[in-house]
Amino acid sequence: MENRTLRVFKTTTYREKPNSDELAFGRTFTDHMFVMDYSESEGWHDAKIVPYEPLKVDPAAMVFHYGQSVFEGLKAYLSPKGEPLLFRPRKNIARLNQSNERLCIPPIDEGFLLHALKQLIHIEKDWIPSSEGTSLYVRPVIISTEPFLGVAPSKQYKLVVILSPVGAYYKEGINPIKIAVENEYVRAVRGGTGEAKTGGNYAASLKAQEIAAKDGYSQVLWLDGIEKKYIEEVGSMNVFFKIGDEVVTPQLNGSILNGVTRSSVIEMLEHWGVMVNERKLTIEELYYEYQNGNVQEAFGSGTAAVISPIGQLDWNEHQMVFNGGKTGTLAKKLYDTLTGIQYGQIDDPFNWVEKVLPEEKIDKVG
Amino acid sequence: MENRTLRVFKTTTYREKPNSDELAFGRTFTDHMFVMDYSESEGWHDAKIVPYEPLKVDPAAMVFHYGQSVFEGLKAYLSPKGEPLLFRPRKNIARLNQSNERLCIPPIDEGFLLHALKQLIHIEKDWIPSSEGTSLYVRPVIISTEPFLGVAPSKQYKLVVILSPVGAYYKEGINPIKIAVENEYVRAVRGGTGEAKTGGNYAASLKAQEIAAKDGYSQVLWLDGIEKKYIEEVGSMNVFFKIGDEVVTPQLNGSILNGVTRSSVIEMLEHWGVMVNERKLTIEELYYEYQNGNVQEAFGSGTAAVISPIGQLDWNEHQMVFNGGKTGTLAKKLYDTLTGIQYGQIDDPFNWVEKVLPEEKIDKVG
Ligand SMILES: Cc1ncc(COP(=O)(O)O)c(C=O)c1O
Numbered sequence: 068m069e070n071r072t073l074r075v076f077k078t079t080t081y082r083e084k085p086n087s088d089e090l091a092f093g094r095t096f097t098d099h100m101f102v103m104d105y106s107e108s109e110g111w112h113d114a115k116i117v118p119y120e121p122l123k124v125d126p127a128a129m130v131f132h133y134g135q136s137v138f139e140g141l142k143a144y145l146s147p148k149g150e151p152l153l154f155r156p157r158k159n160i161a162r163l164n165q166s167n168e169r170l171c172i173p174p175i176d177e178g179f180l181l182h183a184l185k186q187l188i189h190i191e192k193d194w195i196p197s198s199e200g201t202s203l204y205v206r207p208v209i210i211s212t213e214p215f216l217g218v219a220p221s222k223q224y225k226l227v228v229i230l231s232p233v234g235a236y237y238k239e240g241i242n243p244i245k246i247a248v249e250n251e252y253v254r255a256v257r258g259g260t261g262e263a264k265t266g267g268n269y270a271a272s273l274k275a276q277e278i279a280a281k282d283g284y285s286q287v288l289w290l291d292g293i294e295k296k297y298i299e300e301v302g303s304m305n306v307f308f309k310i311g312d313e314v315v316t317p318q319l320n321g322s323i324l325n326g327v328t329r330s331s332v333i334e335m336l337e338h339w340g341v342m343v344n345e346r347k348l349t350i351e352e353l354y355y356e357y358q359n360g361n362v363q364e365a366f367g368s369g370t371a372a373v374i375s376p377i378g379q380l381d382w383n384e385h386q387m388v389f390n391g392g393k394t395g396t397l398a399k400k401l402y403d404t405l406t407g408i409q410y411g412q413i414d415d416p417f418n419w420v421e422k423v424l425p426e427e428k429i430d431k432v433g
Numbered sequence: 434m435e436n437r438t439l440r441v442f443k444t445t446t447y448r449e450k451p452n453s454d455e456l457a458f459g460r461t462f463t464d465h466m467f468v469m470d471y472s473e474s475e476g477w478h479d480a481k482i483v484p485y486e487p488l489k490v491d492p493a494a495m496v497f498h499y500g501q502s503v504f505e506g507l508k509a510y511l512s513p514k515g516e517p518l519l520f521r522p523r524k525n526i527a528r529l530n531q532s533n534e535r536l537c538i539p540p541i542d543e544g545f546l547l548h549a550l551k552q553l554i555h556i557e558k559d560w561i562p563s564s565e566g567t568s569l570y571v572r573p574v575i576i577s578t579e580p581f582l583g584v585a586p587s588k589q590y591k592l593v594v595i596l597s598p599v600g601a602y603y604k605e606g607i608n609p610i611k612i613a614v615e616n617e618y619v620r621a622v623r624g625g626t627g628e629a630k631t632g633g634n635y636a637a638s639l640k641a642q643e644i645a646a647k648d649g650y651s652q653v654l655w656l657d658g659i660e661k662k663y664i665e666e667v668g669s670m671n672v673f674f675k676i677g678d679e680v681v682t683p684q685l686n687g688s689i690l691n692g693v694t695r696s697s698v699i700e701m702l703e704h705w706g707v708m709v710n711e712r713k714l715t716i717e718e719l720y721y722e723y724q725n726g727n728v729q730e731a732f733g734s735g736t737a738a739v740i741s742p743i744g745q746l747d748w749n750e751h752q753m754v755f756n757g758g759k760t761g762t763l764a765k766k767l768y769d770t771l772t773g774i775q776y777g778q779i780d781d782p783f784n785w786v787e788k789v790l791p792e793e794k795i796d797k798v799g
C-alpha cells in the first residue's frame with residue numbers, strides 16, 4: 068500500500084512576486100513545490116509541499132546519464148471571480164502516466180496527483196497573475212534518482228511539481244509566426260519516444276531550432292523521421308491547416324505528442340460543425356494545395372501559446388504565406404473561445420475547466 | 434579567456450573501499466569528483482576536485498526537463514607495475530565534444546579535461562582495484578543547469594567526473610550472450626541523436642531491453658529506425674560479424690555511436706591482416722549468410738565488456754547460433770589483446786595507452 072498523506076511545510080522566507088507586465092516564460096518560480104519519492108519497497112511515498120529549493124541529487128543519479136525523465140505542462144488561470152481554474156488537468160496527468168509507461172517509470176496515482184496539484188496551487192494562489200493573458204504555469208516532472216551507472220530502469224524516482232507565473236504569450240495581441248520546414252534533423256521517430264513527454268525529444272530538437280532561429284524563423288516544422296515527408300509538429304506544438312472545407316491535422320502515429328490543446332481544438336471545431344480530418348499530410352500535398360489557393364489558414368496548438376497562427380512556412384526554395392500573413396478568422400475564434408473558457412469568462416460546454424477549491428482539505432500540516 | 438586553474442579540496446571522511454571480488458558495475462563511487470561550471474560570461478570555469486557529494490540542482494534546471502546532457506565512459510587500469518593507465522582517453526574526450534556539438538552544449542578544452550581527469554585518477558589511485566579484470570570506470574557527464582522552462586539551449590552547465598571501481602565483466606571468463614532482434618522499438622534514427630552520447634538515446638532503449646530481458650535475452654540488436662532492416666548496434670555496444678573471409682561491421686551513419694572499442698577492433702584486425710568491411714548489413718543478409726554456413730562469429734564491442742561474444746541471435750522465428758554458442762577464436766584473441774594492452778601487460782603497437790603520472794602538477798591546493 069502506498070502512503071497517500073500529503074504534508075505541508077510552509078516557507079519562512081517569501082519571495083517577491085514579479086509585476087504582471089514584466090513576466091517572462093518559465094524564469095520565476097513560486098515559494099513552494101510539491102515533491103514525492105518512489106522506492107521499490109515503499110512505492111510512491113513521502114508526498115509533501117515544501118519550500119522551493121534546490122534538489123540534492125547524487126552525481127550518479129540516472130537522470131543525468133540516461134535521461135529517464137518525463138514531464139507535463141498545464142496552466143492555472145484566474146477567473147473573473149478570482150478563483151483559480153485548471154484546464155483539463157486530468158488529461159495532463161493521464162498523459163504523464165502514458166509517458167511513464169514508455170519510459171519504464173512506475174505509474175503515479177492520478178487522483179492523488181490531481182489532489183496534490185490543487186493543494187499546491189491553492190497555497191500559491193496569490194502567485195497567479197491577474198493581467199490579461201497571464202497565468203500560472205504548472206510543471207510536474209519525474210526524474211530517475213538511483214545512483215547507478217547501468218543502463219536499466221531506475222529503482223528510485225522523484226516527482227516534483229513547480230509553479231511559474233507566466234506573462235501573456237502575445238504581448239501585442241495574437242501574432243503569426245514564421246516557420247521553416249526541417250529537412251535534416253529529426254525530433255522523433257515511430258518506435259522512439261515522440262508520443263511521450265520526455266527530455267530526450269526536446270534535447271534532440273535544440274539543434275534544428277538554433278539553426279532556424281539564426282535564419283530568422285521562430286520554429287521548425289518537423290517531418291516524420293522515416294520518409295521525411297509527412298508533417299508532424301511545429302516546434303513544440305501540434306499543427307492544423309484549413310484546406311478547402313476542412314481542417315486537417317496529422318493523425319497520431321506514435322511520434323506525435325497527443326496535445327491537450329490539439330484534442331480541445333478538434334472537439335471545439337466539431338462542436339461548431341467544422342469538418343476535421345486527422346490524417347497523414349505530406350509537405351508536397353500541402354504545397355500543392357497551397358499553389359491551388361486552397362490553404363486558407365495554418366496554426367499551431369499548445370498549452371503555452373494556446374493557438375499560434377503561422378503566417379509563413381518556408382520549404383526549401385518554396386515560400387507559403389497563409390491568409391496574407393495575418394491571423395485567420397478560425398485561429399482567432401479558437402484562440403478567443405479556448406482562452407475564454409480557460410479564464411472562466413465564457414460558457415464551458417464540455418466541462419473542461421476545474422476549480423481549485425479552498426475547502427480541499429490538507430491532510431497534515433508539518 | 435577561460436580560467437584554467439584546477440583547485441583541489443580533499444575530503445575529511447574517507448569511504449571504505451569494497452573488496453575487489455565483490456565489485457558490481459557502477460554502484461560504488463570514490464571519495465572525490467571533478468566539477469567545472471559554465472556560464473555565458475565566464476565560459477568553463479571554477480574547475481575543482483572536491484569530495485564526492487550530492488549536487489544541488491534547481492528543480493527547474495533544464496537537464497531534468499529537456500534532457501540536454503552528454504556523457505562519456507572510459508576506464509583506468511592498473512599496470513603490473515601498479516601504475517594507472519588510461520586507454521585512448523583523447524578519443525573519449527573528442528567524442529564528448531562531438532556530443533556537445535549535437536546537443537548545443539559549449540565545447541570543453543580537451544587538453545584541460547584530460548589533465549583534470551588524470552589529476553582526479555591520481556588522487557584516487559588507491560581506488561583502482563587490482564584483481565584480474567577489474568578497473569576504475571571514469572564517467573564524465575555534462576548537465577544543463579539553467580533554471581528555465583523554455584525549450585532552448587541552456588546558458589549554464591556543470592561538468593562532473595565521477596569514478597567507480599568496477600568488477601570483472603566476465604566473472605567466469607568471457608561468456609557468449611543471447612540477443613533478440615528488436616522489431617518495434619527504435620533507439621535512434623538518422624537526423625536524431627544516435628551518434629551522440631546523450632541520455633535520451635538510453636532512455637529510449639529501456640523499454641525494449643526490459644521486454645527482451647523478460648524473454649531471457651541479455652540485450653537487443655537494434656535495427657535502423659527508417660527501414661528497420663539494417664543492423665546498427667547490440668545493446669550499448671557496436672557489433673561485428675565474421676562472414677567468410679572478412680569481418681563486417683555496420684558503417685557509421687549518424688545513428689550509430691562511434692565506439693572507441695569499435696575503432697580499436699578495426700585497427701587491430703587490420704594490423705593482423707584481417708579484412709574489415711564497414712558497410713551496410715541487413716538482418717536478411719546476415720540470416721542468408723548464416724544459413725549458408727558463412728557466419729563464423731558475432732560479437733559486440735564496448736568499454737564495459739571490451740568484447741562480448743554473441744552465442745545466439747533470435748530474429749522473429751529464426752534462431753542463429755554462432756560458433757556453436759561458444760566464444761570464437763577471433764573474439765577471444767581480440768579480447769586478450771585489447772585487455773592485455775589496456776592493463777599494460779603486452780606490447781602496445783599503437784600507443785593507445787597513456788600513463789597517469791604522479792608528477793603532473795596540481796595547480797593549487799585549496
Ligand atoms: C512536442 C510537443 N507537441 C505538442 C505540444 C502541445 O501539447 P499541449 O497542447 O498538451 O500543450 C507540446 C507541448 O506541450 C509538445 O511539447
Ligand SMILES: Cc1ncc(COP(=O)(O)O)c(C=O)c1O
Pocket residue numbers: 506666668669670671690691692693694695734735736737
Ligand atoms: C550506444 C553505444 N554504442 C556503442 C558503445 C561502445 O562505445 P565504446 O567502445 O566507446 O565504449 C557504447 C558505450 O560506450 C554505447 O553507449
